[in-house]
Amino acid sequence: MNSKKFATQVIHSGDQAVQQTNPIFPPITTASTFVQPNIGEFGDFNYSRCDNPTRSAYESALAELEGGVYATATASGMAATALALELFPADSHAIVMSSVYGGTHRLFETLRSRTSGMSFSYVDLNDLAAVEACIQPNTQFIWIETPTNPLLELVDIEAVCQLAKQRELVSIVDNTFSTAWNQQPLALGADIVMLSTSKYIGGHSDLIGGALIAADKALAQQLDRCKTTVGAIASPFDSYLALRGLKTLDIRMERQSSNALKVAQWLEQQPTIEQVYYPGLETHPQHALCLKQMRTGGAVVSVRLKGDEEAVKQFVGKLQYFMLAESLGGVESMINHAATMSHAGVPEAEREKMGIYYQTLRLSVGIEDADDLIADLEQALNS
Template sequence: MSDTKHAQFATQVIHAGEQKDPAYNAIMPPVVTASSFIKENIGAPQEFGYSRGENPTRHALESCLAELEGGAGAIACASGMAATASVMELLPRDAHVIVTASVYGGTFRLLEDCRSKTSGFTTSYVDLNDLTAVEAAIQDNTALIWIESPTNPLLKLVDMQSVAELAKQHQILTCVDNTFSSPWNQQPIKFGIDLVMHSTSKYVGGHSDLIGGAVVAATPELHKRLQYIAMAVGAIQGPFDSYLALRGLKTLDLRMQRQSSNAQTIAEHLEQHPAIEQVFYPGLPSHPQHALCKQQMKTGGAVVAIRLKGGLEEAKAVIGRLKYFVLADSLGGVESMINHAFTMSHGGMPVEEKYAVGITEGLLRLSVGAEAVEDLIAELDHALEAIST
């Protein structure tokens, strides 16, 4: 493990973890595609045997992510949903899970359409900032509290320390989906959280060229259990995508500084625009949890959500005028993206559920990229003219 524990994040993100190449001393860990590794003899000690269990390239990524999040270890998975599913494998059959209200649609689908039928899971969707409601939702079989902070797409925050303290009183695991923030913006383990999940396809990779996920464990015991699950289930990250994610991490500090700064400027600008009913961004003083943002996040992040004065037709008109903000299902790349949550990220959620949590036809999510902010603002102003004139 690297000796960067006390270094600044900008240094850690480049040097953290076990990234040395023992064969050629390459400056970047090589892509090791081997499925098997030669054994010296029967019973001889060996770090790598079969790549489903351990792979040098994947290990370099895992050790880096673990150090950046302040955890004991990590597993890198084939996707963010594979990482989420791996966390669920820690739970017993017929477990009860408490979940952030308005959780990501993929997590909702996994719990409601898959785990409820195959593992007997039951779920309660709760405002996790209402600790009285959280405590009231706890059952004898509650095994996990699943947290999104910020949430997708309305960017609500959860007081992670308060939830973690309550969960520990009842011996319940906690996991934070940290995809929207990355370890650059917040590190949930510092607030007492047990597990941190990432879709590494987003800010960790940063270039819209890989699918991946990861889970970081706060303790060696949890990490050991996750390693066994990853090996047994086989939901592992391939070596090339592991390499891409590790390469992306090298510029995470630079990218997040630029993208978060752009998002702050755009949120402040759009808050004054006559075509917009509401702007959702934790970095704005108008955000109801702005104080919590300053307490547990470095910045408000690089995602801004807006509610138009209008519905689906107005949303289509705005999107039709955009070229820098591409309509896409993902986020976190260096290029700006726009998402219509009602039909895209939360398209599988029942309509009444969407309305109940504030996801309407006029809601748009902006993943702000690293372009010149002046160009992005000019484009958004031009697009909004479609419904403001």
């Protein structure tokens, strides 16, 4: 049986067998090192920075779900992003989606450009002519984020990856907001997928983690060598939690995305809302692209409120079910204020150039009843 549906894959993907004791779920193996039979003789595991049974089971599941040949689980999503950069020479140039996540922008601009001489050009990746114009002799990769955080702009993955292959560039896709449940970048031509597994993979707001998944063996070997050298690995406990969370990814994403569409449709009718950002809405300028490469519009809805800063604070302060918190993707609904949270490190002028204002809010829609979530938003907007 080679054609497992996604709902079956999340339960049975990868190599999760533990032959010695035959448990139904891989246990947490906390050992830092493993006994060798003799000099020059090695077992499946030798040192946990290189490989660990719990992490290996989790990584094999991620690789299968994303359609890759290899996955490495890291200590955080930012650790995964930083690890991906280790693949490239110090003076490399990269082309990056213009509205990239604030943490990624911070890593690129305040750290890597200063410490390793890397340079980055930010452009709307849907403008292929602009992408072509940015390519330099030392350009090594294109960093794609789709949907973007927090304005949910989409990138045509297939088109950009095709261009990257023509110019012999590596294409890396941040698939955090979608996961393999909603879109599969490797099947659309991407070379590497990056995930912040703290979000939908774990799904319960109880772990920090990241992952990189490679499409081919050559990249897999390079990533594995970098991972072992740098040691940017997920702990056995976080790997265990993430694999446990992964089991319910299908049913969680289905409920959360369904709720998000209902919330977005309701918000679109409210006079106190300046703009709703949700690719699942027919009014979204990239709705056709959403239908082309995504299963649904996802589980995140962003809005721009009317009113001043005080109006924004009053609205957020009245919410009962949408909790003000960093991150997203948990079973509980959360609200994020981009200007002071996810994009706090981006200068105000640059934020507003991206279209992110003080009035911009990102809603991570949970698995609660959609009517209750809408009622919560209604009382906060109108009371």
